[in-house]
Amino acid sequence: DAGITQSPRYKITETGRQVTLMCHQTWSHSYMFWYRQDLGHGLRLIYYSAAADITDKGEVPDGYVVSRSKTENFPLTLESATRSQTSVYFCASNILAGRAEAFFGQGTRLTVV
Amino acid sequence: LAKTTQPISMDSYEGQEVNITCSHNNIATNDYITWYQQFPSQGPRFIIQGYKTKVTNEVASLFIPADRKSSTLSLPRVSLSDTAVYYCLVGDIRNFNKFYFGSGTKLNVKP
Numbered sequence: 001d002a003g004i005t006q007s008p009r010y011k012i013t014e015t016g017r018q019v020t021l022m023c024h025q026t027w028s029h030s031y032m033f034w035y036r037q038d039l040g041h042g043l044r045l046i047y048y049s050a051a052a053d054i055t056d057k058g059e060v061p062d063g064y065v066v067s068r069s070k071t072e073n074f075p076l077t078l079e080s081a082t083r084s085q086t087s088v089y090f091c092a093s094n095i096l097a098g099r100a101e102a103f104f105g106q107g108t109r110l111t112v113v
Numbered sequence: 114l115a116k117t118t119q120p121i122s123m124d125s126y127e128g129q130e131v132n133i134t135c136s137h138n139n140i141a142t143n144d145y146i147t148w149y150q151q152f153p154s155q156g157p158r159f160i161i162q163g164y165k166t167k168v169t170n171e172v173a174s175l176f177i178p179a180d181r182k183s184s185t186l187s188l189p190r191v192s193l194s195d196t197a198v199y200y201c202l203v204g205d206i207r208n209f210n211k212f213y214f215g216s217g218t219k220l221n222v223k224p
Contacts, residue, residue, distance in 0.1 A: 102157075104156025
C-alpha cells in the first residue's frame, strides 16, 4: 500500500531496554522526520533526515538514535528507554516541492514501565 | 523561528463558520503560513498553506493581512467531524525541520 506506515502501533517496554520504532514510506520522499507528542502538547521534532545517510538533530534528540540506509526507511531507536520517553511517536515524510506538506504516519504509542 | 500564538480552545456548533486566528509577529520574508489538523489517535494532516492575501481550497480558507503578522483559518459550516486540534505553523517551506508545532487550538464542534 502506498503511504507512510509505522510499526508497531503500540509497544510496552521496560526501563533500560533498547527499542526500535520503524517507519516506512513508499513515495521516495527525500525528507523524513520523527516527532514525539506528549499528552496535551504539540509535536516536538526529535531527528530528521534530508536523504539516505544524512541525518540531523531536532529539538529533543537526547536518548534517541536514527539511521537511514535506504530512502524509504527511517528507524528510531531508544538505546536505553526511560519513563520520560513514554509518548506517542510520529514519523513523517516531505518532498519539499514548494509546499510545507508533510505526510504523517498513524503513530506509535510507546509506554516505558 | 517565527513563534505563533493561537487560542487554546474554541467551541462551535454544527453548521457555523469557524475562524481560528494565529498571531506570528516576527514572521520572516521567506516564511509561509501553514495549517494542520489532527484528529485523536492520528497524525497531523496538512490543510492549507499561504503567503499573503487569501487562499482557498476544498476544505478551508486562509486569510492573511498585508502585514502578515497574523492569519485566520476559516472553516465553513463545520460538522461534528471537524472536532480536532488545529496547528498554525510558520516557516520557510524549504526547511520543514524548522516548522514548530505549538499546542494548537482544540476545536469542539457541538450538535
